[in-house]
Amino acid sequence: MKDHVHERIGFREIDQDGNAVQAVSPHVPETDPPRTRLAVNPFIIALWVLDTGLLWLGFWAVSTAAAGMMGPQPYQSAQSAQFTYMMLSNAPYALLAGILITAGLLFWHAYQWQKKRSARP
Numbered sequence: 001m002k003d004h005v006h007e008r009i010g011f012r013e014i015d016q017d018g019n020a021v022q023a024v025s026p027h028v029p030e031t032d033p034p035r036t037r038l039a040v041n042p043f044i045i046a047l048w049v050l051d052t053g054l055l056w057l058g059f060w061a062v063s064t065a066a067a068g069m070m071g072p073q074p075y076q077s078a079q080s081a082q083f084t085y086m087m088l089s090n091a092p093y094a095l096l097a098g099i100l101i102t103a104g105l106l107f108w109h110a111y112q113w114q115k116k117r118s119a120r121p
Contacts, residue, residue: 044105051101058095061087 013021065087068080 044108047101047105051098051105054094054101055098058091058098061091061094065091 015021065084068084
């Protein structure tokens with residue numbers, strides 16, 4: 001029966017949800033199962049690590065510079081004064097970058113969560 005009417009008739013297996021399942025034939029070897037994607041995005045993990053580092057660096061710089069300026073110091077070397085100045089001048093930018101990256105990552109996670117929730121019936 002190789003006519004055009006019988007060629008259009010086909011059978012397929014379905015699972016309990018009605019999704020098509022590949023039929024298993026004893027004459028055809030099974031193909032490898034599809035690879036699953038990683039559950040976590042490595043770029044997002046790298047951003048979280050960068051964010052943690054920036055926030056830690058900012059808080060450390062502020063606390064180090066503030067401790068250096070508050071203590072009783074009969075003399076202060078020029079190198080420690082320069083180091084304190086560099087810490088105080090760069091710490092706000094590290095803190096701002098950390099806060100902005102945190103906000104961006106939280107919005108990204110909220111968007112991903114919302115997308116997963118809306119995909120469910």
